[in-house]
Amino acid sequence: MDPNHHDSGHSKVLIIGAGCTGLALAHGLNQAAIPHVVYERDHQDAPRKRDWNMGLHWAAPTLQSLIPGSLFSRIQTAQVDPHTPTKDLEQLRFINGKTGAILGLAETEKFYRFKRSKIRALLTEGIQVQWGKSISSITYSDDGMAVTAHFADGSQDTGSILVGADGPHSATRGILVGEERARCTxxxxxxxxxxxxxxxxxxxxxxxxxxxxxFQCAPNPVGTFAWLGLHDAPDPEDPESWVFFHYISFYEPRDSISTKTPREHIQHQKELAKEYADPFKSAFEWLADDNTTAWYGKMQHWDPGDPDHGWDNRGGRATLAGDAAHPMTFQRGQGLNHAITDASKLCAAIAGIWRHEGAMTIEAKANAMKSYEDEMIKRGGEEVRLGERNTQMLHDWDKVLQSPVLKKGLKQGV
Structure with missing residues (x-):
């Protein structure tokens, strides 16, 4: 056998993480007839402690290109309100939180608002996932051909390429760059x-x-920012079945560690909401003090463009995608769009070097993965930095109207 080629038994892609990034990539590889396996840390039926919702807009056509038409035709079912059709042109309202007056409108085409658990369930259809598999280490063959994922339960699997798509606190990223450098900032x-x-x-x-x-959002002259939206509407005729999602973000020094109890966090949100007009004021006023679904989160990110954050992809054998590669603040609504873009570009890179007989040259793989990473790191890193700038501006009333999301909308890179 030519030593410059993989053994066919190792010619598959190992995807770590069954979130939207890993599942979208798996669907793309399915379409390209490229063998792959998806590994997920959580067990299939394990209840998730947290759920949230997220927006998809400029990358919606990209997702459509990756997944089967039968799935995309049902994309509406994954929305926070499956009964309200997505408009061709949507306007995200920015409201003066203090007065209720409209500050401006951020326009975008086809703004899908997904409940994370529902879009993930939809994308899982047709994908074989190995559940309950927590990656613990990665090893590489001496000949430059293969990569092996080792899991906490003692099992392992070997392939040609390993993709870490395991979220903002990625264990794969920790393995590639070290635990200290992998921590979000x-x-x-x-x-x-x-x-x-x-x-x-x-x-x-x-x-x-x-x-x-x-959905609607409201910066406030006092230096806070509020979001109020629907999280789930299973029955349009039963308002008591609807679940609302809302938060008020606030300044908190990055090096401070919160010691508040869940009840105290809710009380703090209620105090902040007193500075708001309706509907924000009432939404928080009506929140029970002992609500068990609320959770506190410090905003954080990880910039793949930081010189200290580089990793060795071992000749194209290990890389990152989605939130594992560039977790970002959420107030520009870009995370899912870049994650799907990663999945598409990585799928194209892999497909370009794959051979029908299940082999690829080491040099071609190294070059293809470097090209993918160069573009992804530049694009994702710029968005991480822009996201932080946007968050800062949304909490500074003198700069609110200059915020990238309010000034230029939700388009990529602006």
Whole structure:
């Protein structure tokens, strides 16, 4: 056998993480008939402690190109309100939190708002996932051909390429760059994510005119920023089944460590909400003090463009994608869009070097992965830095109107 080629038994892609990035990549590899295996740390039926929702806009056509048409035709079912059709042109309202007056509108085409657990469940269809597999180490063959993932349960698997797509606190990233350098960097802001069900009249009020039925946000002259949106609407005729998601983000020094209890975090959000007009004020006022679904989070990111964050991909055998590669603050709504873009570009890179007989040259693989990483690191790193700048500006009233998301909308790179 030519020593410059893989053994066919090792010619598969190992995907670590069954989130949106890993699943989208798996679908793309399916279409290209490239063998792969998806490994996920969590067990299939394990209840997740946290859920959230997220936006997809400029990368929606990219997702459509990766997954089967039968799945994309059902993409509406994964939205926070599957009963409200996605508009061709959507406007995200920015409201003066203090007065309720509209500050501006960020326009975007086809703004999908997904409940994370629902879009993940949809993307899991048709993908074989090995559940309960937590990666513990990675080893490489001496001949430059193969990579082996070792899991905490003692099992292992060997392939040609390993992709870490295991989220913002990626264990794969920790292995590639070291635990210390892999840690996300906190920034000077935090928020408590609140989820709530309400009586019929109160639920309808939060979605009634002039309030947006799905989402709206509000910077406030006092230096905070609020979001109010729908998280789930299983029955359009039963407002008491609706779940709302809202938070107020606030300045908190990056090196401070919160010692508040969950109840104290909720009380803090309620105090902040007193500076807001409706519907934000009422949404927090109606939140029970002992709500068990609320969770506090310090905003943080990891810049792949930082010189200290580089990793050795071992001749193209190990790389990162999505939040594992560039976790970012969420107030520009870009995380999922860049994750899907990563999946598409990485799939194209792999497909370009794959051979029908299940072999690829070492040099071709190294070059293809370097090209993927160069573009991804530049694009993702720029977005990480822009995201922090955007978050800072949304909490500085003198700069609110210059915020990238308000000034130029939700397009890529602006």
């Amino acid at each position: 906190p920034i000077d802001y935090a928020a408590t994510m609140c989820f709530n069900k309400l009586p019929r009249d109160k639920a309808r009020f939060l979605r009634s005119d002039p309030h947006h039925p799905l």
